């Protein structure tokens with residue numbers, strides 16, 4: 001029987017020992033992840049979430065974090081982007097890079113404008129799926145997920161869950177980092193077990209009584225390579241190659257550590 005609360009606390013303890021900012025500042029930077037709720041955001045803020053999840057998809061998070069202010073300054077306002085001419089689009093692409101992702105954002109701005117024209121607001125659009133809370137019925141969230149994937153470019157199976165999570169829905173984005181950590185812990189059967197990762201994310205959420213996005217960001221920062229200016233972490237710990245198990249307080253619960261790392265260390 002997994003003690004999810006205890007296990008999660010081990011990850012929190014370890015990540016807090018690996019900061020280049022104070023614990024207090026780290027908690028402050030995590031605060032938005034405890035309060036995500038699209039109903040409290042403007043439609044422009046919601047479009048901005050569609051933009052940034054697109055950029056994070058498939059690219060190292062630290063690379064996007066460094067460009068986030070620039071991306072926001074150019075691609076935040078869907079009304080403005082919908083009307084750009086080709087020269088303006090090329091100017092933006094030359095500043096930001098990632099031409100394919102910028103191209104998705106230009107097209108998505110038009111689709112977002114159409115959505116707002118039709119429903120009046122993003123909140124009304126969500127309500128049209130009979131969704132009235134952040135913990136919707138499975139069929140309704142599935143219908144919303146599919147509609148979002150059809151409406152907007154760049155929303156694959158993982159990225160659409162990133163979007164739903166950052167809108168505040170009780171859905172975990174099972175990205176590769178989380179799947180790797182859950183697999184190493186022995187909580188899921190394979191690194192591709194996305195449904196298992198979603199189930200385990202919910203188990204953590206229930207146990208700690210904090211939103212799933214908080215659970216998500218702790219694990220993501222735990223396993224992502226590189227220093228994060230945004231969160232103040234020096235580097236990930238449970239890295240894909242050479243995980244830093246000596247820094248990890250969750251060792252005693254980790255199948256990978258017990259089966260692969262510990263036996264090798266005992267040979268010396």
Ligand code: SF4
Pocket residue numbers: 181184185237238239243244245248249250251254255256257
């Ligand atoms: S592999 Fe190492 S770093 Fe990753 S969870 Fe297990 S003990 Fe922690």
